[in-house]
Amino acid sequence: MTTETKLPHPVKKTVQVMARWSYVVKGFLFCGVAVFAVRMALGLSRKEPNQRQVLETLFSQPLGQFTLLLIALALSAHTLWRIVETIEDPYQKGKSPGGLLHRFTYLLSGISYGSVAVTTFKLVFGVQSGGENSKQLWVAQLLHREGGEWLVVTAGAIMLTWALVQLKKAITQGLYKSLKIDELAYFWRGLIRLIGAIGFITQSTILAGMGYYLLRAAWMKNPRYVKSIDDLLELVGRLPNGTTWLLLLAGGIFLFGLFMFVMARYFPLKLA
Structure with a gap:
């Protein structure tokens, strides 16, 4: 049995809702990377296919700063949820080597998207960032x-x-x-x-x-x-038949983004 998380119920509910929306954000980011990769493969753009480029493109749009602020908050909730998930083990993965490995990947996901949240906050408030x-x-x-x-x-x-x-x-x-x-x-x-x-x-x-x-x-x-992901995509594009391989890889990234939308709708997100 797992212990009940010590987060107050209103806070827990808010984190759950925001964490669910974070899957929508993740889906959008991956689909955006895929679009940039396709444009690079077809010679339509030289913009780097990475999440920061997607965020910068969003920032340049009307209401871009407000949109990025919502994205940063959702990703922050995702990070908090992953940390609680790692500690509380709501899906009962247990303490076996396999269970601990799964819980460790939750933490990795939290750290990864926490760094994206920091990058997003920096864009919102005009703070210089080191980039990819x-x-x-x-x-x-x-x-x-x-x-x-x-x-x-x-x-x-x-x-x-x-x-x-x-x-x-x-x-x-x-x-x-x-x-x-x-x-x-x-x-x-x-x-x-x-x-x-x-x-x-x-x-x-x-x-x-x-x-x-x-x-x-x-x-x-x-x-x-x-x-980074953009470097890997560029390397794939240089292979024999690189354009084809790059388009296939972009398609896979796009499908991963679509699956994040599925997760947002159908995954039974828990905090305890």
Whole structure:
């Protein structure tokens, strides 16, 4: 049995609502990245296909500052929910190695989208940010410290582990069984299963690429090997038949974004 979270009920309810909306925000961000990737593949734009670029594009629109403020709040709620979820274990993953691994990925998700929330707040209030290449900066700082390369190796191993967890979600039934979609027709349940599988395989591939390049940066002691999602997409575009591969990868990212909308509607979000 899990212990009841100590958050007051009104706060808990607010976090639950905002965390559910955070899935909508995540879906929008991933779909936006996919659109930028398609435009890059077709030579229609040179804008980097990453979440910061999506946020900056939104910021330039009417009511952009207000929209980004709502996004930042939703992502902050997502982070708080993930932290509580990691501690309270509302889905009863337990303390087995597999259960602890799942709970650790909740924390990773919270940290990841917490950093996106910070970036969003900085855009709203006009604070300069390091951008996507900030990953190279902190890796460079670690590599200049004694034993720092092992911390980079650890970060790379964590990314690869996260990739395996995402792959597990793609090929097993656990996540899909938890969705409240029993009232949907068989066709729609199957379509959701297909969208999720392709999306999570794509996400797993991207995380594995990031993890690999972190390990390579540690091995070569060169932070320039660190790759963000836009760097990986650019590398894919340079492969033989790169345009085709890039379009396929963009399609997978878009489907992952669509699955986030499904999560927003049908996932039984809990805080305790």
